[in-house]
Structure formats: structure tokens, C-alpha cells
Amino acid sequence: MVPEATLMLALVIVFCADFALHKSERKQFVLSVLTGALLLCQLVPCLLAEPATAFGGLYVTSPIVNVMKTILTAGTFIVVVMSQEWLKTIRWQGEFHMLVLSTLLGMYMMMSSGHFLLFFLGLEMASVPMACLVALDKLKKKSAEAAAKYILTATFSSGIMLYGISFLYGAVGTLYFDDMSAQISATPLTIMGLVFFFSGLGFKISLVPFHFWTADTYEGAPTPVTGYLSVVSKGAATLTLAIILMKVFGSMVDYWEPLLYIVIVLSITIANLFAIRQKELKRFMAFSSISQAGYIMLAVMGNSPAGLSALTFYVLVYVVANMAVFTVISAVEHNGGSTMMSAYNGFYQTNPKLSLLMTFALFSLGGIPPFAGMFSKFFVFMAGVGGHEQAPFWPYFVVFIALVNTVVSLYYYLLIVKAMYITKEENPLPTFRNAPSVNLSLAICTAGILLFGVCSCVYEWIAQAAAM
Secondary structure, eight states: OHHHHHHHHHHHHHHHHHHHTTTOTTHHHHHHHHHHHHHHHHHHHHHHOOOEEEGGGTEEEOHHHHHHHHHHHHHHHHHHHHTHHHHTTSSOHHHHHHHHHHHHHHHHHHHTBSBHHHHHHHHHHHHHHHHHHHTSSTTSHHHHHHHHHHHHHHHHHHHHHHHHHHHHHHHHSOOBHHHHHHHOOOOHHHHHHHHHHHHHHHHHHTOTTSOTTHHHHHHHSOHHHHHHHHHHHHHHHHHHHHHHHHHTSGGGHHHHHHHHHHHHHHHHHHHHHHHHTOOBHHHHHHHHHHHHHHHHHHHHHTOSHHHHHHHHHHHHHHHHHHHHHHHHHHHHHHTTOOSBGGGGTTHHHHOHHHHHHHHHHHHHHHTOTTSHHHHHHHHHHHHHHTTOSSSOHHHHHHHHHHHHHHHHHHHHHHHHHHHHHTSOOSSOOOOOOOOHHHHHHHHHHHHHHHHTTTOHHHHHHHHHHHHO
16 A cells, blocks of 8 residues: 555645644745655655555555556646645645645545445545535635535435445445455346446546536636546546446446446537536536546446556546646636636737647647547547447447537537637737746646657556556
């Protein structure tokens, strides 16, 4: 448990530093540098960790889990870097860093669980600090409202999930993943348990019809927190769901695959249609994230190591592209703009570099070549139709619907590009200079958008880990 132990040590260090710097004027800067440095150091144990089992099988890790931990740690580092300017405007800088690290620790535990109760504890360790992060800007009404909706929906979804887990325990008599996979069979009790478990985790991933909290929470939360919520928690939850479906419910694939087909089609289609109607960018990105969750789940349809590698690569590309968008939104908001799409009218006239980077990120999210998003979509499409030689119609139909919706998504992503480059504005947002932290975040994200697709070693590294 080296990654968890070192992250816990980092959390303790930040906690003590917060007390030591209680009245220091440089508190925010020192805490940010310390947290960023600790997260960079955290990449080493994540990259070098070996497959391991602890506590009698409660804790189980594998190479693909360690890869995802590395990706989420890097994503958290980007969040910490891009949030520096916003942190100067609030009083709770220490709390922000500790909550971010606590959430990441919960995701580590959730992904490395070999038992349903440890999985549930990890899920709650990630969800409760996340609700606190959403409410961190507590002087704003929308932030409190967003946190209330998030925590209430999380509570109900957790109850449904525990109810389903109790069904599984009643049917099989164990909650260990390995033991359950060897004994489970398709009975009414296990099918109900599977549906309830899937529903509870579907909330975390924002899949339709478990998505109703997403737009309001994204809009009300502080912009850096919205970026963190949209990418890091989604990556952990999707990988965990994929591993549990393939490992525990592998013998019931004929029951959960049709459920996946329905949820994927609904998530991609409904989210795209609602995204077209949005005028507020954070609500716009909320429906974009629901649609992207549907694309990520395409990889699970393959029920194979190739699906796990496609899912992990998609999350990696999604992290850099989505965080680039949210970094630009945060920079505009901090420099006198708003989160309305109309604020970007004529943006290219005064801030051409930011407009270009925003365009790269949106093109990657839409899957336009040669950006990394095109390759990630190609891999999940291939994983979605793989391994279905016996019954090819429905997987191909779902992938076809996803392809059609890709065209729809290009339309609404191009609405922002149109506002920046084409829409005339007499008084566009004035030219401003970014803080060094914003430039660093954008540089990391842009490098990922441009290089992850064409550097084959990245996907080969992930595929090799998934095959072990």
C-alpha cells in the first residue's frame, strides 16, 4: 500500500503546515507549492508500485490500477496549479488542499478494493470531502445549493448501492470479489443487487438517468472544483465499475451488457441535446461530461483487457482536454469575465493565445484529428465492438449511435469556437495577462492534447498494464 501510505503522509504534512502557517501572509503560496511538490513526488510510488494484496484480500491492486492512480494524481496536480488565483480570493486555502488530498486518497482505496465494504468506504472517503469542496465558497448562495444537491443525491445513491450489496451478500454469502465471482449466478436476488449497485455508481459517473445533480452542482461549485469533479472522480469511478463488472459479474455479462447499451445511448444522446441549449459554460461542460461518461462506458462493453486500456487512455486524454477548458474558464472569470458563453464573443480579438488553446481543447473533446481526443474515441469504439462476434447487432448499433452523436457534439463545441472567432462584439473582454500558474496548467494540458495521440508509447504503456 505504498501509494496510499505516501499520500496519507502528504496529507499529514499539509495538515501540519496549515497550522504552522496560520497567520502567515505567504500561507496560500507555500501550501500550494508544498501540495504540488508532494503530488509530483506521489507519482513515483504510483508508477513503481507492484501488484499486491493486503489484509486478506480486502486490498488488491494491479498494474492498470496503478496507471489510473498515476493519471488521477497528475490530474490533481493540474487542479492545484490552476486554482492558485482563485485561492487568493478565499480564506480556506489549507482546507482546500487537505480536502483535495483526502478525496484522492478515497479514490485510491476505491480502485484498490477487493471487497465491497472497502469499496464503499473508499467511495464515501471520496464523496464527502468532494461535497465540502463544492461548498467551499460558502459565501455564495449557488455554492451552498450545489453542495446540498450533491450530498443529498450522494446519500440516496449510497443507500441504493448498499441495498444492492446486501442482496449480493444474501445470495452468495461473501463480499470478497474473488469469492463472489466464483459463486455468483444469475438469480432474481443477484440481478436486483447488480441493478442497484450499478445505479449507485452511475450517480458518481453522471450517467443518465442518474445525472440530474450534475448541471446544478457544476454551475454552483467554484470553477477549479468543478474541473476536479468532472475529471478525477469520473476516472476513478469508471475504472472501478469496469473492474467489478468484468471481475465479479463476468458470468452475468448477458444481463449487464443490455443495461450498459441502454445507459450509454441515453447518456450520449440526452446530454448532447441538452448541451446545445446551454448558455452558461459550466452547465454546458456538465452535459458535456455526461456525454463523455457515455463514451467512456463504451470501452466496458468489450469485457476485455483491451476495453480497460481504452477506458484508461480515454480518461487520460479527457483529463488534459477538460482541465484545459476549465483553466481558461477560470482565468476569464478571474479577470472580470463571466461564465456565460456570450462573454467569449470576440475573445480572439483581445486574447488570441487563450482562444487558440481553448479551441485545441474543444477539438480534442469533440474527437477532431489530429488531437488526442480522436485517438481516444477510436480506441473506445474499437473496444465497444470487440469480442461480440456471436451477436454483433446491438454493440454495432450502440457504437453507430455514438458515432452519430459525435457529429452532434462537434456542433455544440463549435458554438464556443464560433463565439470566440466569428461573433462580432463591440466591447469584448479586454486583454489580460495570465498568472504563471495558469500558464503552467495550460502548457501541461496542451502538451497532452497534442502529444498523447501521436506518441504511441503512451497507449502501449497503458495496454501493457491492462494485459497483466
